[in-house]
Amino acid sequence: MLSLKWVFVLQILFTLIYLNTPTSSSDPLVQQRLDKVQHLPGQTFNISFAHYSGYVTVNEDSGRALFYWFIEAAEDPSSKPLVLWLNGGPGCSSIAYGQSEEIGPFHIKEDGKTLYLNPYSWNQVANILFLDSPVGVGFSYSNTSSDVSTNGDMRTAKDSLAFLLKWFERFPQYKGRDFYITGESYAGHYVPQLSQAIVRHNSATKAKSINLKGYMVGNALTDDFHDHLGVFQFMWSAGMISDQTYKLLNVFCDFQPFIHSSASCDKIMDIASEEIGNIDPYSIFTPPCSVKVGYSNQLMKRLIRVGRISQRYDPCTEQHSVVYYNLPEVQQALHVYADNAPSKWATCSDEVSATWKDSPKTVLDVYRELIHAGLRIWIFSGDTDAIIPVTSTRYSVDALKLPTVGPWRAWYDDGQVGGWSQEYAGLTFVTVRGAGHEVPLHKPKQALTLIKAFLKGTSMPSLEQLADS
């Protein structure tokens, strides 16, 4: 054992001495060691798990590198699955949202400097990987500056696949591990598209280094037409807009793309914004963070980015991450590449979202292919979100025309209805009662129940099951 350790130490020394850029070491295991995070500024508690962060180059010619943060399970990581989490936007950082206010262990206090441990972190049941994708998002960068304004769905999937293939080389202990992809909002595109890229890569190469078992998305953009029908219906039935505006939205916006809508649709959206007033559309029953927060006249343009948070909870949690991740000592601890880091870190990149290129009107065809491939597929929905509401997801799921395999039913958490669930042949749909756009932010305990059931492949808990256990 000891001698093996010495070989390892020598290997590191060798690398440090003979390579002028240790951050691009060619030995993946050495790079894994270098990526290990030693201590985070503002971390006042001890942790039982290891975590790593750094860059993976996904395209040598352009110099595109994606930033990741990998957090091992709190107990017995070698027996737990690997879960990738992606946020949407397009242009929003998975470290800003997924890690720092949803499923990650390190959440940030109001001062923007101190951390606290999230008691419902998904690293209780899985090893969790956060990826800032694509380039221009979070700490991910490209040495070809035009890359940041030419992102689209296709290159995002391709780069994310390249990321995973290289990441598994750096973390060979996870090769072949049960792997799941999760995410929300615009990641309703990323998650199925990346899953498809992996399934196709595996079948073309007969390799199984990425042992993809399934995926799960929440409040996910899925099908522009059905998502539009659902969002307008939700706003109308929640009493947020007038009858007339409801009719006009259906006339001018139903057939528009979600990402870059027409001027006539934007005009009706402006009227809708006026009617809706200053609420948090991402969580319609909780207070907004600040005065200027509701549906703005930029609404459609910004509609599906996560953000503008709220909760019992601190409605301004998003702003704390802006303070924290801009601290030089935090960037240093996370191995952020100072030369290429953005001059100011932001939760979402306006440039990335405003210049987004290809974005298919639907990903239902991808669902059909992946259901056929036998992946475990779950869709969940926080039912107080007015961005991609429960009605949108129901219309989109319905368009798949899958047979149901059981009755619609309530699921329970601590004896209370946590939401409702419908199992279909090839897909499970779960709502989370009282949760907004970011389900794990608003209902952290219920979200942990959800990921547990998903990873086990069981139904959501019933009242009887609870009484039994």
Ligand SMILES: *[C@@H]1O[C@H](CO)[C@@H](O)[C@H](O)[C@H]1NC(C)=O
């Ligand atoms: C963390 O662990 C160290 C070493 O075991 C110990 O001295 C310290 O008191 C612990 N800190 C906290 C906050 O528990």
Ligand SMILES: *[C@@H]1O[C@H](CO)[C@@H](O)[C@H](O)[C@H]1NC(C)=O
């Ligand atoms: C980007 O350019 C810098 C400076 O030349 C270099 O150190 C870095 O490795 C490059 N990044 C990638 C991903 O090629």
